[in-house]
Amino acid sequence: MSDFFRSTIIVFKKDLISELRTRYALNALIMFVLVSISIIRFAIGEEKVENEILSGLLWIVIFFSASGGLSRTFVKEEEKETSVALKMSVDSSGVFTGKLLFNFVLTLILNFLITILFIMITDYEIKNLWGFILVIGIGNIGLVSASTIIAAIISKANSKGTLYPVLSFPVLIPLLVTVINATKLSASGVETGILYEEFVILISYSIVVTTVSLMLFKYVWED
């Protein structure tokens, strides 16, 4: 068991260091986020847009920026041909959870940026801040759990970039529907306690998907 945690931390550290050296994901993704929020701003123009619609738009930005960043996690191992070395050094479940952890941290940073930019650029108003943070955080866990295994699947296929949203969207719909609804409610000031049922759905989704992914990952990863 301790071996499993150790390899998780090793993979996480390795990804973090390589990200800090190249800053590929962060640099490109921050620009991506900026561009997409600006597009939303230009599309809205001088209209007064309801908070409810903005919550939906926020999740569109989160979904597509996540698909830009998360889909890279395994593709980059294949492209740089480092996947064999990774296979030799740690076992498959450690690779999966390490990548999962890295993706989670990456999307958390990204979502923090997205939300701040979103509030600055559009007139988005969050009335129940702690509820909102909790929703985004738990929503992230679900988003990452499904995205990581899909990223592993597409790393072995052709036309990787286009395939990712196609594969991840049907799997993510239950999560997206719930999380958009919860974001809407918390932004319009509903008490955190009322969001209880949404949290139950989000957490159970994350647990189920992560467990199944962990069980299936070795079939994707090992040749």
Next chain:
Amino acid sequence: MNSILKISILVIISGVIIAGIILPIPFIPALGDKARILYFHVPMSWIAVLAFFMSMYYSIRYLKTRDNDFDVRSYSAASLGFMFCILATATGSLWAKFSWGSFWNWDPRQTSIFILLLIYGAYFALRSAIDSDEQRAKLSSVYSIIAAVTVPFFVFIMPRLVESLHPDPIVNTQGKINMDSTMLSIFLTSLFGFTLLFFWCLNIKVRIERLNLKHLRSITG
């Protein structure tokens, strides 16, 4: 044996079509004669879901045994299920046009069949993007299992979205089927007939795919 099966499918399905159109049906509020779509639409949706879970079952078997034949079966079930899913969507939206006034209005039922179509579509997109046989079988099996485990969540989420206008709560109140005996017997016969048709098609499809694979392997060596 095979010819008996074929003839009985022919008899059952043509019987269902004729009886479904001719025989009178009891008065159902707000539906009237439009309720006849039930004989065709419900079996289609049932088969679309059945095929989806069969595909998942064969995927699990494939990952356990690595026997390529299970992948062939999984793929065949999925491609037939996709066809029946399209049929269910088409018959459903035809009915929706005459009952609700538009072909598509994002009723929870329509949303769920749309998601099923998306999953099937993604599955085929994934399959066509992988060159090696073994990888294709492995990855599409994994995807189909992942997709299948997220499906039960819709049971909890969909009712929370919007109130459904689907007639299932009208015809089928409190889990008790509100059809008279003629209607019920036609419906059950139709369900049985179309399920038989599905299994017969599946058998043919599996055999075609096996031959395709054999042919492909004989070329590539």
